[in-house]
Amino acid sequence: MMHKKRKTRFVRTLLLGAAVTLLSSCTIFPSRATYYYALEYSAPEATTDAVELGVVRVFEPNVSAAYNRRQIVVRDGSPRFQYLTDDMWAIDLVDTLQDFIERYFHDTGTFSEIIGEFSPLPADFEIHSAIRRLEFLCCDTPEARVEIVFELRRPDGRVLVREEFRRNEELEAGDLVAFAWGANALFLEAVAEFDQRIRDDFAGQ
Secondary structure (H helix, E strand, O other): OHHHHHHHHHHHHHHHHHHHHHHHHHHHOOOOOOEEEOOOOOOOOOOOOOOOOOEEEEOOOEEOHHHOOOEEEEEOOOOOEEEEEEEEEOOOHHHHHHHHHHHHHHHHOOOOEEEEOOOOOOOOEEEEEEEEEEEEEOOOOOEEEEEEEEEEEOOOOOEEEEEEEEEEEEOOOOOHHHHHHHHHHHHHHHHHHHHHHHHHHHHOO
């Protein structure tokens, strides 16, 4: 009987020791922290003359299904890609691009007024946009790959200006911080090129 009790006590001690070891291992090797990356607007350095073409309504951008999420997309040069679970965009790409468009056109004065998609005010023009690609090419030659399409339309749907922005920008480093900086610069460049296309097209009218 005494032998049986000692055996039971020994088994309990083993189980308690295993539990303590498991808990301590979780403390020693904690799960990886989640990092969030923000794309932040900055005003254009060069000043431009306001042309005030009229009131423009900025519609919510579309995002291709593969990129319409917070997780950053990583490619390795093959058709394969993955969504990072611990590295994500801080703000939805839809909101980021719309914010960049509205603030940039406000700063440049290309239109007399910028209104949102659901504003009851009438508009002379509409801006539609779509993010077709935003991904980090890793490994040997890291790149930020961005593809955005912009259209300036009349309210009746007639397209006045269409700009397709495609860039594969080589990065100085192969980490996600460098990718976020690169993507940020490309978003700003894309909106600036669209703005310039509008100005060029209306300059002769």
